[in-house]
Amino acid sequence: MIMSTERIFAVYKPGIYNYYFTTKTKIGLVLTAICVQMLLILTAALTTMDNYTLNASQRCAIISSTSIEFSTFHFTFIVFGYVVSVISLTIIYFLHKKATQGVINKKGPKLFVFIVINALDAVLLSSYSFVMIGARYGLFIPNDITISLVTSTTGLISLVHTAMNLLFHEEYRRQIRKFARRIVGLQNTTSMNAVSKFGPTSMFVRVNPTKTATTVRN
Template identity: 30%
Template sequence: MAQRIASLDNQTSGLGVGETPAMANLVSSYGTTLFMCILYTTLGSLSIITNIIHLSVYASTCEFRRKYLFFIALEIGELINAISYVLTGMGRGTELLEGSMQDPITVHQCFYTKYWPHALILGTELPAVCMIIISTERIFAVLKPGAYKRVFTGHRKFLLLMLVPLFGTVSVSIGGLSALGSERDRLIPTRHCAIINSTAKWYSTFHFLFGVTAYTMSFASTTMVWSMRKKYSSSRFGSEDKLSVVMAISASSILLVALPAIVMICIRWDVASFNDVQVALTYACPGFLSIANTIISFKFRKELRHQLLLLLGLKKQAAIIKVFSASMKTTQITRHS
């Protein structure tokens, strides 16, 4: 251990004033880390507001709760992701302002003494699991409509949703066990305590690849719906504008989720170097995507937009009933993000 600390001292002796030592291939300085903390805290706060608005609309009527059950779970997952941004920004900001950001820390200490690595794990993986469930429902509805009616009943939907917290619990537990393994005493030069430096290499790699896989699956299932819609002129899969928007969002989601995954995996595997600003901007992409999805959802889903206006006291109940009745004539297998 003493040799490792001495090695770190040698690495940091040539740094300029105000610079922090590299975390793997993450190049840090006081200014860039401060930018990261401000961005995460601001973005997380905005995302929390949009997620709460979206959840309030979903939960406002019994019909909405039934129709958008899986999407409610997805919004809760994205709300947790938004909270993880705030926790990470506050945690790293505290370390920075207290002057302890440059103090070396082990993988074990990062996972078990800091409060944001677990939130970062759950914030990415819970929405990803929801995406997989929604995509599976969509595939069943297109390819196996008979099985879809049997499997995706109200009661069984709740059972499927139990997989989300179960998966999160198991994943965080495995991440914790990986921090107890051979890498537990690996020294990290700074106290960013990102996922890649709070868990074993294999676990952090799985974590980022899992999120990309979930969104790729969503795009594939949406493409399947689009293909079936083109095949049959009298489509029963929803309006053209909704499906087009879903296609565009699904495709862009893959890119926006893949960007932070590529950056973090490259850092962990010593492939490339990135500074805090680059990491912050790429890692913020899923947060920006969550906010954008909320705006687009209200833009292209009339029933949600009208229900929001009703909750704000700007619309009459009769108009909402009319819009919702028209919406119920289509199936609910396309997603808003």
């Protein structure tokens, strides 16, 4: 949600974005997000106190161990974050479209694709949250196949977004190539150091020149 807000300011109010969203501000926002996450983890831990219910299925610790209020908040908040992302991208799309009327621009279709993919993410995660919340409230008892299908949506989303970044983001591809070259270079350096340190010893023995000269005079 922080990134979604930042995107809107960067497109709609670039002056305000450059003034307020500095490097220190971004670091502060990241630290704030970490603190909020730690607070949520602490809240989840507190809701598990005096809860001695055994998790026989061992499917999800959230719906089995935490309180019904926290588990509802958890699975609702996940979907809400993706919905905010879709809304921010939609706002940027229409602002971009309005600002580039009559101008051929190749970025428009990319934004539309990202909107569609993020909307698909929201739908997939909604199915996951629906199953988990329904199970927590006792509306139904999902079987192992249903749990496996809805849980695998998060992995599918990660693969889709990785493919999108490789396809549309040149900077992302550049960073991947740079990272790969760094790994290969590190391996080559390590190999060279290993050869120089543990390689075969030379058969030539260095002779002390002073000792050799004394022997020749005698």
